Amino acid sequence: MSTERIPLDDKALWRRLATSPVAPAAVSDMDFAAWLEGRLPETAAARIEAAVATDPALRQAALELADILGKPLPVAPPRMAVRAQALVGFPAERQVRKSWLASLLPDFGQGFALQRGALAACAVFVAAVGFMLGGGLSERYEDAVYASRQSSTDAARPLGRDTTGELNDLFTDAT
Amino acid sequence: MNGNAGVTELSQIDLRSLATGHKRTWDAFVTAASPLINAVVRRTLATYRSSEDDVMDAAQDVFLRLCANNFRLLQTYDPARAGLSTWLAVVARSAAVDFARRRRQATSPIDEVPESALAVEDRHVEKLKIPHGLLTERQTLILKCLYDEERDVSEIAQLLKIDAQTVRSTHHKALLRLREHFKEEAP
Numbered sequence: 001m002s003t004e005r006i007p008l009d010d011k012a013l014w015r016r017l018a019t020s021p022v023a024p025a026a027v028s029d030m031d032f033a034a035w036l037e038g039r040l041p042e043t044a045a046a047r048i049e050a051a052v053a054t055d056p057a058l059r060q061a062a063l064e065l066a067d068i069l070g071k072p073l074p075v076a077p078p079r080m081a082v083r084a085q086a087l088v089g090f091p092a093e094r095q096v097r098k099s100w101l102a103s104l105l106p107d108f109g110q111g112f113a114l115q116r117g118a119l120a121a122c123a124v125f126v127a128a129v130g131f132m133l134g135g136g137l138s139e140r141y142e143d144a145v146y147a148s149r150q151s152s153t154d155a156a157r158p159l160g161r162d163t164t165g166e167l168n169d170l171f172t173d174a175t
Numbered sequence: 176m177n178g179n180a181g182v183t184e185l186s187q188i189d190l191r192s193l194a195t196g197h198k199r200t201w202d203a204f205v206t207a208a209s210p211l212i213n214a215v216v217r218r219t220l221a222t223y224r225s226s227e228d229d230v231m232d233a234a235q236d237v238f239l240r241l242c243a244n245n246f247r248l249l250q251t252y253d254p255a256r257a258g259l260s261t262w263l264a265v266v267a268r269s270a271a272v273d274f275a276r277r278r279r280q281a282t283s284p285i286d287e288v289p290e291s292a293l294a295v296e297d298r299h300v301e302k303l304k305i306p307h308g309l310l311t312e313r314q315t316l317i318l319k320c321l322y323d324e325e326r327d328v329s330e331i332a333q334l335l336k337i338d339a340q341t342v343r344s345t346h347h348k349a350l351l352r353l354r355e356h357f358k359e360e361a362p
Binding site for chain 1: 210265304
């Protein structure tokens with residue numbers, strides 16, 4: 001008990017006093033919501049009130065939430081709902097999203113990475129087979145390149161010589 | 176708890192269907208819950224340097240938290256204990272605070288900070304300890320809201336679901352008890 005002079009003003013008196021330091025108790029979301037609605041029995045409510053009195057952050061949360069829940073709410077931006085709705089898809093959509101190649105493979109359930117790995121292995125296999133089969137094609141391609149080189153070399157020959165040759169051919173055919 | 180359209184719709188949501196991930200129920204839930212979650216997130220982030228994109232991202236965080244791990248959080252909701260709107264508001268605030276802490280440091284406009292929080296404490300004046308049990312939890316809470324948070328009697332009445340006169344009388348009784356304990360008469 002103190003013998004110091006106590007301020008007459010209520011607010012000043014409170015400022016001179018300190019509540020007993022108590023560690024704030026953990027309050028679950030469900031308990032806090034029940035307390036905000038005034039649904040808790042007296043003993044349980046007292047526990048939450050002690051926590052709210054001790055913890056300034058919890059007190060601010062309580063005052064803000066009581067204010068929000070007691071007023072008409074403004075309309076939310078439509079984009080907010082659209083984004084949130086996209087978080088959950090139709091089950092049918094989830095199945096359709098599988099590619100036709102993935103559908104050929106056995107379903108690995110939760111092993112999404114394993115499925116992707118198997119797909120990648122298939123792709124490598126197909127590429128390797130294609131490369132080996134492509135040997136014949138490449139020979140034809142080389143022939144084609146060689147032929148085009150030859151024709152381009154012909155085109156580079158002097159014009160006079162070619163023209164003379166063609167005229168000789170023409171006269172030979174005519175005779 | 177309030178009579179606006181969004182929250183009224185929330186009470187009509189089939190929670191069992193929602194917890195199983197039914198798409199149409201989820202969409203209806205999102206439509207009904209968006210105004211409340213928007214209001215809570217906006218209010219919570221008002222004390223932080225938050226942009227409109229931050230508000231949208233924080234709201235998305237709330238919805239993500241609700242549907243994550245096969246709607247595990249939603250399955251913890253107990254309708255017998257509190258209304259869905261109140262519980263959602265608590266969850267949304269908690270998620271928004273986490274979001275803001277992850278993003279950046281909290282700042283408050285100086286005009287909105289209570290005077291008591293700005294005041295430099297005179298460490299030479301030793302505070303008198305209120306003995307444990309002298310005041311009830313409710314009396315302590317009311318005095319803290321009135322003097323530390325500088326809230327109106329009406330705000331405290333709204334918080335505690337009691338009328339303003341009860342707040343005044345509880346405040347009066349608490350001060351009488353304090354003065355009596357510290358042997359000082361009220362004027």
